[in-house]
Structure formats: structure tokens, C-alpha cells
Amino acid sequence: MKKVERKILLNPGPATTTVSVKNAMVVEDICPREEKFGALIEGIKNDLVKVIHGEGEYVAALFAASGTGGLEAAITSAVPKGKKLLVVENGAYGTRMIKLAQTFDIDVVKYQLEYGDYPSLDAIESLLKENDDVSHLAVVHHETTTGMLNPIQEICYLSHKYGVEVIVDCMSSYAGIPINAKKWQAEYIVSSSNNCIQGMAGLAFVIFKVDLLSKLSEQKRSFYFNIYNQYVGFEKTGQLQFTPPVQVCHALRQAIDEYLEEGEEGRWNRYKDNWELLVEGLQDLGLSFLLPYGQQSKILLAIMEPKHPNYNFDAMHDYLYEKGFTIYPGKGAKSATFRLSVLGDLYRKDIEDFLVALKGYLTSIA
Incomplete structure (x- = not known):
């Protein structure tokens, strides 16, 4: 069986899949x-x-x-x-x-x-x-x-x-x-x-x-x-x-x-845990969100685009893509955003590694 490199998809779907689903x-x-x-x-x-x-x-x-x-x-x-x-x-x-x-x-x-x-x-x-x-x-x-x-x-x-x-x-x-x-x-x-x-x-x-x-x-x-x-x-x-x-x-x-x-509760808890870790990490990086907490799905975030003059979504996408992470642009929301989701076969370490990579991009434009 050909070995397939694992990619972390943080777009709204399709999602990161398990090796066993691929092999099926x-x-x-x-x-x-x-x-x-x-x-x-x-x-x-x-x-x-x-x-x-x-x-x-x-x-x-x-x-x-x-x-x-x-x-x-x-x-x-x-x-x-x-x-x-x-x-x-x-x-x-x-x-x-x-x-x-x-x-x-x-x-x-x-x-x-x-x-x-x-x-x-x-x-x-x-x-x-x-x-x-x-x-x-x-x-x-x-x-x-x-x-x-x-x-x-x-x-x-x-x-x-x-x-x-x-x-x-x-x-x-x-x-x-x-x-x-x-x-x-x-x-x-x-x-x-x-x-x-x-x-x-x-x-x-x-x-x-x-x-x-x-x-x-x-x-x-x-x-x-x-x-x-x-x-x-x-x-x-x-x-x-x-x-x-x-x-x-x-x-x-x-x-x-x-x-x-995994079970309904197990999957939902995994998604929520990943989402909460992502929220905390993004806030630590100085980013904010389009929606108030109570309206959030706990699966996807619309993140307000940074105001820094050197920020560019395409450049950020390419920087992160080279490191194995796929992110997604906004889609006509009332404020300029980019989007990250936690659906799919993702775990705590995937989110932690992504936050390190995103910090690297934000540091590079500071």
C-alpha cells in the first residue's frame, strides 16, 4: 500500500480522513x-x-x-x-x-x-x-x-x-x-x-x-x-x-x-476540545472572532483578519500549506475573515502544531 502523507485540513470540508478510510x-x-x-x-x-x-x-x-x-x-x-x-x-x-x-x-x-x-x-x-x-x-x-x-x-x-x-x-x-x-x-x-x-x-x-x-x-x-x-x-x-x-x-x-x-459523545467531545484549544490559542495570538461565543458551532471559526499592513491571506495560506496545514478564506461575511474548522480526524497535537505554525507566520510579518 502506498504511504500517503497526512495533511491537516482546517477547511470546512472535505475533512482529514483516517488511513483506514483511505484504505477501504x-x-x-x-x-x-x-x-x-x-x-x-x-x-x-x-x-x-x-x-x-x-x-x-x-x-x-x-x-x-x-x-x-x-x-x-x-x-x-x-x-x-x-x-x-x-x-x-x-x-x-x-x-x-x-x-x-x-x-x-x-x-x-x-x-x-x-x-x-x-x-x-x-x-x-x-x-x-x-x-x-x-x-x-x-x-x-x-x-x-x-x-x-x-x-x-x-x-x-x-x-x-x-x-x-x-x-x-x-x-x-x-x-x-x-x-x-x-x-x-x-x-x-x-x-x-x-x-x-x-x-x-x-x-x-x-x-x-x-x-x-x-x-x-x-x-x-x-x-x-x-x-x-x-x-x-x-x-x-x-x-x-x-x-x-x-x-x-x-x-x-x-x-x-x-x-x-467513537460514539456520538466521543466525536462531539473531541471536536469541542479541539475547538476550545484553537480558540484559546488564537486569542493568545491576538486574534478575535466574528461571532459571539453563544452563537458558535464549536466546529468552525470565522476569524477577523489581522489589521497589520503586511498581512495577506494568500501569503498566509501558502506559508501554512507548505507546513502541511490547509486554511480557508472568508465567504462574504459582514466583516473580513478567514476560517478554520476542526472537523475530521484531528486531535490535540494537530491543533497545537498548527498554532505554532500560525505564530510563525504572524511573527514573520510583524
């Missing part, structure tokens, strides 16, 4: 129409639901796509023709859902804030009252534009009060931040194989309430990203409709096994 992709060739592969997919689908405690009420549809493909599946499959989608837009990924819906001529009601502002439940309720033709609300759980954790539980309660179903983008929170689907009661939860679950990029999944199948059967907007056809087709045949990324599926199986071994 080296498998014998198999036709994905074989029963053996169908059994692999069935186990993955069941365990994806298990991760968010949705057994018995929720099921999963799996697509070969990036996470955005999963959002396209949820939005185009869920929102009936003639109805509207309300989107909470306080980051770039809320904006992406608006663009996605508009591409399919779905009318959108925007709850638009500056990137980094916290959503108001009163404002959401006003929009729900004013727009009785809204059938669905879409919101990002962990908005990685800023590192904000949006109040999903409260938004679900409020939406259901007005008979509105909820689509939650959990791209960078699923399998990191504990989620209880039965407590939320969100109708659709969307994520992908390459963030906190710590698999490889290439698979998206929509976890949804099984009792929505009759509604979903009526939607025909998309051929490829049709949740009903994808789910029911697999239930009938044991095969995905379209060719899946076989090796990525094996990596996801291994990543799920490693998640179940």
Missing part, C-alpha cells in the same frame, strides 16, 4: 448490481438514519453527488408546484439554496440577513403569517460561512405551527454535532459523505420521514435527483438507479463504523 477504497472490482453491493448500500442507508436517532420514523435516499446534489433532491422533490419555499439566508449556503430553488422556478420567500447575523424567530413568524402559500422552510444548521449554529429546534417548532415542512442543510454538522431527528421533527435532513462523518467526497444523502412518500410520489421536477424514485427503486430492486461511486461507498461504510465506535 482499495477493494476488488464489483458490479454495483450485485446483491453483495446492494447489501452494503442497505447497511449504509440504515446506519445513516441511526446516526441521528431516526430509526422507525426516517429513511434515507443516497445519491452520487456532492452535498448540493442532496439539497437539490430535497428542494425539488419536496416543494409542490404552486407553493413557495421560505429560506433563512444568513450565509452563503442559504443563498445557494435560494439559487437552487430559483433555477427550478420555485418561488422563494427570502429571510435575508447579513452573513453573520443571528435569525429572529419573530421575523420568521411574520413571514410565515404573511405568506400562507409557503409549504416548506429551508435553513442551514451549521452555516460554515461564519461558524454560526442556527436555532433549528425552535425553527422547526415554529414552522410546524403554521403547517410548514422543514428542510435542514446539515452538511457540516451531521455526525459532528449531536442531532436527534425525532426531537427536531424536521421533514428532511441533508448531508454528505465527506465532512463530520469523515468519509470521502462523492455521496449525498437525504434523510426524510417515511410517511412523506405518498407526497413525494407526485413530484416530477427532476429525473436524477428524485427522492421517491431513488428510494422506492432501491427498495424494489436492491440497486441504486444510477451507477454509484463504488469505492467511495466502501469508504463511507468504514467511516460510519469508525463513527459508531
Whole structure:
């Protein structure tokens, strides 16, 4: 087996993966129409639901796509023709859902804030009252534009009060931040194989309430990203409709096994410990953050860019990249930031080593 140099990815995803997840992709060739592969997919689908405690009420549809493909599946499959989608837009990924819906001529009601502002439940309720033709609300759980954790539980309660179903983008929170689907009661939860679950990029999944199948059967907007056809087709045949990324599926199986071994609490505590160490170290270096502590996800930080005249993000990125660390620029927040996340197979020493390297860059421009 070729030895692969370990890189520390501090970007919002894809994440640093274990050697065993990488090695899981080296498998014998198999036709994905074989029963053996169908059994692999069935186990993955069941365990994806298990991760968010949705057994018995929720099921999963799996697509070969990036996470955005999963959002396209949820939005185009869920929102009936003639109805509207309300989107909470306080980051770039809320904006992406608006663009996605508009591409399919779905009318959108925007709850638009500056990137980094916290959503108001009163404002959401006003929009729900004013727009009785809204059938669905879409919101990002962990908005990685800023590192904000949006109040999903409260938004679900409020939406259901007005008979509105909820689509939650959990791209960078699923399998990191504990989620209880039965407590939320969100109708659709969307994520992908390459963030906190710590698999490889290439698979998206929509976890949804099984009792929505009759509604979903009526939607025909998309051929490829049709949740009903994808789910029911697999239930009938044991095969995905379209060719899946076989090796990525094996990596996801291994990543799920490693998640179940570490446990929900274990993974969340590891992420939080890394985040708290990072926060303390950045403060010691004189850096500050976009969001107040109480709004932070404890997975990602938007850090205010240094005011020093010699500071340059690209130069800092390149300096750190040469030392094995990948960082990420800001994405349109209300103040100039760069971003660091702790999702993935990262540990205390990784964060300590990064802080030493970052101090080296900051010292070099002083």
C-alpha cells in the first residue's frame, strides 16, 4: 500500500480522513448490481438514519453527488408546484439554496440577513403569517460561512405551527454535532459523505420521514435527483438507479463504523476540545472572532483578519500549506475573515502544531 502523507485540513470540508478510510477504497472490482453491493448500500442507508436517532420514523435516499446534489433532491422533490419555499439566508449556503430553488422556478420567500447575523424567530413568524402559500422552510444548521449554529429546534417548532415542512442543510454538522431527528421533527435532513462523518467526497444523502412518500410520489421536477424514485427503486430492486461511486461507498461504510465506535459523545467531545484549544490559542495570538461565543458551532471559526499592513491571506495560506496545514478564506461575511474548522480526524497535537505554525507566520510579518 502506498504511504500517503497526512495533511491537516482546517477547511470546512472535505475533512482529514483516517488511513483506514483511505484504505477501504482499495477493494476488488464489483458490479454495483450485485446483491453483495446492494447489501452494503442497505447497511449504509440504515446506519445513516441511526446516526441521528431516526430509526422507525426516517429513511434515507443516497445519491452520487456532492452535498448540493442532496439539497437539490430535497428542494425539488419536496416543494409542490404552486407553493413557495421560505429560506433563512444568513450565509452563503442559504443563498445557494435560494439559487437552487430559483433555477427550478420555485418561488422563494427570502429571510435575508447579513452573513453573520443571528435569525429572529419573530421575523420568521411574520413571514410565515404573511405568506400562507409557503409549504416548506429551508435553513442551514451549521452555516460554515461564519461558524454560526442556527436555532433549528425552535425553527422547526415554529414552522410546524403554521403547517410548514422543514428542510435542514446539515452538511457540516451531521455526525459532528449531536442531532436527534425525532426531537427536531424536521421533514428532511441533508448531508454528505465527506465532512463530520469523515468519509470521502462523492455521496449525498437525504434523510426524510417515511410517511412523506405518498407526497413525494407526485413530484416530477427532476429525473436524477428524485427522492421517491431513488428510494422506492432501491427498495424494489436492491440497486441504486444510477451507477454509484463504488469505492467511495466502501469508504463511507468504514467511516460510519469508525463513527459508531467513537460514539456520538466521543466525536462531539473531541471536536469541542479541539475547538476550545484553537480558540484559546488564537486569542493568545491576538486574534478575535466574528461571532459571539453563544452563537458558535464549536466546529468552525470565522476569524477577523489581522489589521497589520503586511498581512495577506494568500501569503498566509501558502506559508501554512507548505507546513502541511490547509486554511480557508472568508465567504462574504459582514466583516473580513478567514476560517478554520476542526472537523475530521484531528486531535490535540494537530491543533497545537498548527498554532505554532500560525505564530510563525504572524511573527514573520510583524
